[in-house]
Amino acid sequence: MGQAGRPAVLLVEPPHHIHDALRRGADLVISTEAPVSTLAWLPLAAPPLRAYFAPTHAWASTDRAGVTPAELVTQKLLLPPGDFMTRKLLDHAVIRAGLGYASVEECPVSRVIQAQAAASFGVGVLTEHPRFGVRTLPVMDGDEPLVLRLHAAWDPAHHAAPVIHALVRRMATHANAAAE
Template identity: 40%
Template sequence: MGMDLRLLRYFVAVADAGSATSAANILHVTQPVLSRQLRQLERELGVELFEREGRGLRLTRAGADFLPQARDLLHRAERLERTASELAGGHLRGVHLAVPTTTLTDVLAPFLGTLGPDDPVPHVRELDPLGATAALGAGADLAILTRPPARGLVSRPLAVLPLWALVRSDDSWAGRAEIDVWELVDRSLVLLTEEFRPRTLLDAAVEAAGVRYDRVLECGNAQVAQALAAAGRGIAVVSDDPRFDLVPLRIRGPLGPVHISLYAVWDPRHHASVALGALAERIADFCVQRYGPQVRPGASR
């Protein structure tokens, strides 16, 4: 049986108003028309929904049981109409974002603080270890990656950020701005494990320089790596903003400064692909505002 939403709206209005006359005034229909619609709904359902009580109407037991279900159906229908309108217009009411932990802490969370009430409501989760394809397949609208995405996805470069060697303020290198990788490997290092992009970038620079690490303490969290560096366990190599009063030094490899790139990625078939592109553009602009023009993709470094 198909359910006429108009009849449900009439039913809920009468239940809320307590009489057909009051509900008719609210709905801007005549009372006889409203009464006929209610009788039609009762015939379709096969139950009586109201009984007379003085000059008003009172819900029967069946009517009281049916009322919350009718409200729920109307609410879901309204949400469906809004979603259909958004799909047709390519708009976003909410946006699901999948990002690495470091990017969430240092870039995305501060960016979200700049959004206004008319912007999509953000929903954020940590990036799936399997990458953007898995994240988008699991419901993310947009993912932020630290490596170029797979073919078939739209991407927008967001920023090119330095890989930092973080030293304590009392370290002999604290007055320097940059360190060569072949100097770095001779020190005790606190490095992220190999599944993290900063580690693979440093490993590549070390291999290209033809040198090897001396002493390495591995860690699975960038903030913990910084804490260990602050505690004197070694120099932390991460892409995070410095914490614990650590001093950042740029790392130079044989091919130049070691950087990590950020990419916004989404499915080109997404109904709001244009809106996602505009959002990615705003994130890229925010990175420049936060870190300076040198992080803009394509800028000279």
């Protein structure tokens, strides 16, 4: 149950408005945006951006450790829309490398992107667990994988702040164990 016996509600906000949700009564927010200093927060997870491709793709038969933005831009890419943080991270990596995309098809649904990649319609870039038999490789930014950093934040004066803190710690432990 939420505050005052109300059922818990999940709200989806644009990343730049997420902390405003706390001021409007949310108990906890999860965001890709860095928390403001007046909030209590913990890092929650840092899933890597991964390239998703069919088992018949040339990358599937190699022992490579990852793919670079330079390799990705040569592919027909299946990407989330430009306002998704996964896409923004990839766009920034491509720009930093001084590159541009050759072919992009956008879709807001990650399962559809994975299904299209599995059917050899292109190479997807996401952070979710693989489905439909796709193969994946991390997208590399130099020697390190590109990661999407997620933070959980809450008001330190919230009446349940210690409980929220404990919940976030458990969530982070679970997220890190699932990533291994």
